[in-house]
Amino acid sequence: MDQNSNEKKQKKIFSIITVSLILCLVLSAASQAALGDRTLSKGSRGSEVKALQSKLVQLGYQVGKVDGIYGKSTVAAVKRFQKSRGLKADGIAGDKTIRELKRLTGESTTSSGKQVGFKNADFQLLARCVYAEGRGEPYIGQVAIGACIMNRIKSSSFPKTIAGVIYEPKAFSAVDDGQINLQPDETAIKAAREAMNGSDPTNGAVYYFNPDKTTNKFVWSRPQIKKIGKHIFTR
Amino acid sequence: MNAESKKKLLSWLSLTLGIALIFSLGWGYYEFRELKEYKTETENQYSRAFTDLVASLNEVETSIAKAKVAGSTAQRVLYLGETWKGSESTVSRLGQLPADEVGISYVDTFINQVGDFSKAMTRKTAAAAVMSAEEQATLNKMHERVIEINRSVQQVYNQFNSENLAWVDKPKGLLQKIGFGKSIQTAAQGDENSGKTNQQNQQAAAQTPTSVRGGLKQLDVSLQKYPPFTYQGELDKHYVDKPLGLPEGEINESKAVEVGKRFLEDLGQTGAAPQLSGLSDNLLGGFNLTYKDSYLEVSKKGGVVTFYRDQRELNDRQLDVKKTLDSAYASLARIGWDLVVTSSEDLGSYVLVDAVPRENGTLLYPDKIRLTIATDNGQIIGFDANPYYAYHHQRNLNRVLTLEQAKAKLKKEFKIIETKMAVISKLGTNEAFCYEFRGTAFGEEYMVYINALNGTEEKISRVVNTPAGKLIQ
Numbered sequence: 001m002d003q004n005s006n007e008k009k010q011k012k013i014f015s016i017i018t019v020s021l022i023l024c025l026v027l028s029a030a031s032q033a034a035l036g037d038r039t040l041s042k043g044s045r046g047s048e049v050k051a052l053q054s055k056l057v058q059l060g061y062q063v064g065k066v067d068g069i070y071g072k073s074t075v076a077a078v079k080r081f082q083k084s085r086g087l088k089a090d091g092i093a094g095d096k097t098i099r100e101l102k103r104l105t106g107e108s109t110t111s112s113g114k115q116v117g118f119k120n121a122d123f124q125l126l127a128r129c130v131y132a133e134g135r136g137e138p139y140i141g142q143v144a145i146g147a148c149i150m151n152r153i154k155s156s157s158f159p160k161t162i163a164g165v166i167y168e169p170k171a172f173s174a175v176d177d178g179q180i181n182l183q184p185d186e187t188a189i190k191a192a193r194e195a196m197n198g199s200d201p202t203n204g205a206v207y208y209f210n211p212d213k214t215t216n217k218f219v220w221s222r223p224q225i226k227k228i229g230k231h232i233f234t235r
Numbered sequence: 236m237n238a239e240s241k242k243k244l245l246s247w248l249s250l251t252l253g254i255a256l257i258f259s260l261g262w263g264y265y266e267f268r269e270l271k272e273y274k275t276e277t278e279n280q281y282s283r284a285f286t287d288l289v290a291s292l293n294e295v296e297t298s299i300a301k302a303k304v305a306g307s308t309a310q311r312v313l314y315l316g317e318t319w320k321g322s323e324s325t326v327s328r329l330g331q332l333p334a335d336e337v338g339i340s341y342v343d344t345f346i347n348q349v350g351d352f353s354k355a356m357t358r359k360t361a362a363a364a365v366m367s368a369e370e371q372a373t374l375n376k377m378h379e380r381v382i383e384i385n386r387s388v389q390q391v392y393n394q395f396n397s398e399n400l401a402w403v404d405k406p407k408g409l410l411q412k413i414g415f416g417k418s419i420q421t422a423a424q425g426d427e428n429s430g431k432t433n434q435q436n437q438q439a440a441a442q443t444p445t446s447v448r449g450g451l452k453q454l455d456v457s458l459q460k461y462p463p464f465t466y467q468g469e470l471d472k473h474y475v476d477k478p479l480g481l482p483e484g485e486i487n488e489s490k491a492v493e494v495g496k497r498f499l500e501d502l503g504q505t506g507a508a509p510q511l512s513g514l515s516d517n518l519l520g521g522f523n524l525t526y527k528d529s530y531l532e533v534s535k536k537g538g539v540v541t542f543y544r545d546q547r548e549l550n551d552r553q554l555d556v557k558k559t560l561d562s563a564y565a566s567l568a569r570i571g572w573d574l575v576v577t578s579s580e581d582l583g584s585y586v587l588v589d590a591v592p593r594e595n596g597t598l599l600y601p602d603k604i605r606l607t608i609a610t611d612n613g614q615i616i617g618f619d620a621n622p623y624y625a626y627h628h629q630r631n632l633n634r635v636l637t638l639e640q641a642k643a644k645l646k647k648e649f650k651i652i653e654t655k656m657a658v659i660s661k662l663g664t665n666e667a668f669c670y671e672f673r674g675t676a677f678g679e680e681y682m683v684y685i686n687a688l689n690g691t692e693e694k695i696s697r698v699v700n701t702p703a704g705k706l707i708q
Contacts, residue, residue: 059527085583086552086610087382100583108701110679139546140530156347156470157339160323169334189580197580199605199619200543201532203517204474207337218337226515226523235474 036102040093044070055105056081060124062183079227084186122162123196128181129166130195131188132174134231141229142188144202146195148233151206158206202226205233281333281402285447288328289392295321295349296385299378302353303371308360315357322350334448335403342451349377351468355662362691380461383455391450394443401446449707469662478518480602480627482537491522491533498540499526501569503614505636519621534624541624544607549584552610556704559586562613563606574604580703585609585616592623594632594686597656601626602665630658632668634687641670641685644692649676649683659684659694662672667693680705 035051050068057063061077075091082089085100093101126146134142152158152165159165167175174180177215184192202208208231222234295318325346352373356366366374380473394400419497444450486494488511499507509526520542521535531543554562560576567574574590574597588606589599607617638654645651649672657671669684680698685691697708 023241036541083584086549086585087583088551104583104702105704108699110699114678138530140544143544151395154470156351157344157346159343159436161349162332164327168330169332170337193582194587194617195609197605199617200621201544201619203515203519203621215338223516225517226520227513 010105010208030057036095036098039095040098042070042072042075042091049074051103053077054097055099055101058105059101060127060184060189061186080186123192124184125166126162126196127184127189127192129172129174130192131184132179132182134191135185135188138231139187140193140201141231142191143194143199144205144228144231144233145208146192147200147202148205148208150195150198151200151202155203155206201228202233205235206232207235265525278402281331284328284331284394285395288332289388290326291321291324291328292346292381292385292388294346295325295346296381299349299353299374299381302356303374303378308363309359312357315353315360317351318353319357322346322353326350329451332447332451333402336338340451341455345380345384345458347470348464348468349381351470352377352464352466355466355468358662370466373464377464380458385455387450387454391444391447391454394450395447399509400444400450403448404446404465423565458625465661467665474517475519475625478536478625480624481519481534482539484538485536486521486533488522490538491535492524494533494538494540495522495524495531497501498531498570499529502543502566503612504529504545518535519624537624539620539624540618541620543612543615543618545609547616549609549616550611552584554610554613556581556586559608559610559613560588563588563608563615566613567606577603578705578707580701580706582703584611587617592627594630597632597658597668598671599627599630599658601658601660605640626660626664630666630668632656632658634668634670636670636685636690638670640690641687642672644685644690645672645674645683646676649681650674652680656687657684661693667691669693 035048035055037048040049040052046068049070050066052070053063053066053068053074056074056077058067059081062073063077064071064073070093078093078097079089079091081087082091082097085097087097087100092094125151129149130146131140136147137145149162149165153160153162158169166172166180166216170176172180203225205225207219207222208217210230211232212230214220219234222230224234226233282558298314298317298321302311302318305311305314326343329340329343329346356370356374359370360366360493391400402414443454443650492509492511495505499509504526507526507529509524509529509531511522512525513523515523515532516523518536519534520532522533524531524533528547529545532541533539534541535606556579560579563576572590572592574592575653576588576590577600578589580587586608588608589603590606591600591603593599602623604623605617605619608614609616634656642651651672651674653673655671655673656669658666658668659671661667667684668687670687672683672685674681674683682696682698683692684694684696686693699706699708
């Protein structure tokens, strides 16, 4: 009786060791395949692709589901990333592309090298709003929309954060109809970045409207500054 | 077809229709339940925001009352600081409540001003300065108005709790539109959109609100009759009333085109022929010109280029940051600018740069110029001189403190790497002439600014290394 249970125990321990050994092997094999070891292209699969995708998403290039499959949308995202970074836009994640991607998605550090997190958290929302409200407009018109949002933060009549301004009810039609959730393109991302940096082609506008589509008396009554693309920008 | 088969067909038909009816009823009920759930969820969020609003507004009121009477610097800074943060949270809650249209909210504006003013006063008091009699009076006046708003909002809140008040006034229903049913004249319909006179607005304000938003709008109307506050703060400085740096004289259209042409050619677009594409109504602009993918603005007063953007497609990168900046310096010299780059952000196909002019070696930060430089050929593709022309003026740059005296003001852990003289912008349009110390402490890099006239520690910036370059926070 006693011996029997001892044998059982031994068996149990043995099986636990075997399972954990196998697990260790599998895990180490998986972790060895790090992003940058090989060139990734359409059809590639695995954890490296997953890492690539999440880095793209972090920079604002949407790939749909982060599933570790290098599909059509990942190719498109890589191409857009390459285009905006001044790299050859071939949709293949080679050494250069991956290095640039890694550099840009690195955490910010203090002068002694301590990591202090990412510094572009609300930037993506601004880019989405610029895209939803201003796609089809010239680049400068998209910067102007971003600048308008930044001006609202500095104005006394609006909330004091990017999310506060954008999600204020009835503030932007693209928020109300859900277009805010579309993926911004490279132009909108660039325009949002410039606006966030302080560039303001509107000279201090806080409202804008499309004169062909707007009958709202309030915005028409505001002092107009200039027209950029289809939008009139007002104080 | 005989009677039998007719009957059979009929019963089949009614059975199918019956099933379809039951199915659609079930589906409708399911959708109804689902919708109700979503609605409840959203309205709960609104209720939460509204309740938080009432609570934080009440805190603001209490904090101002205490700040008014605080005798010591420490207490005053504490309560002014609480007022400032409380106002910010109030405005953020206000922005979460549902609205039915765009417009200016005077409640928002007022609370923002309370926040802005108390922020300015917190800083002033913390710098060991005393609030002037005028500022004290402003604080008292603000308090009175906050009490009024606080009471009105609480009234709407009570009504909301007891009468289950709607969030926004519903637009007229179909029946009311064609003449049936009683149409309720709400305050919401009496705001500036319908072009009513102020008097009528105030009449509307006397009615009891029919929705939360309606109640806030009535409050808006009652606030409109007050004169605005005047004080030195940070808000509403997103444009300047009087640009200081524009040259004298006015130019006409043909001169503007000429200025634009020379600017484009100097930046490498040989044979440029810009055309007038519009006029802008602001002091820093005047003539909007376009040429190919380029857009630029030439000021009517002084005839200078205040804004330029080349929107061309960028090609593959050829230059690193250093070469890009070298090329930019060369282009700047061609268009007559002598600037120092104070920060740059490498974004791959282009580099974003802040550059400032110098006067006797002193960096003039308020007069900065923003540049975008392409990394495919080193051309300047973006140029924004609006801050320069808004703020540039002759300054009195005589220091009182010696370098040693200024250094003595620094924390002893701070190790200096570099020392410069600089003019920095302060609250509103104020400036300070400072010693700029770049150095490290506690493993981090900082920039510390010590006023060269009175030794006040004016500003601390933290330098963070981001993937794209150094970020000054």
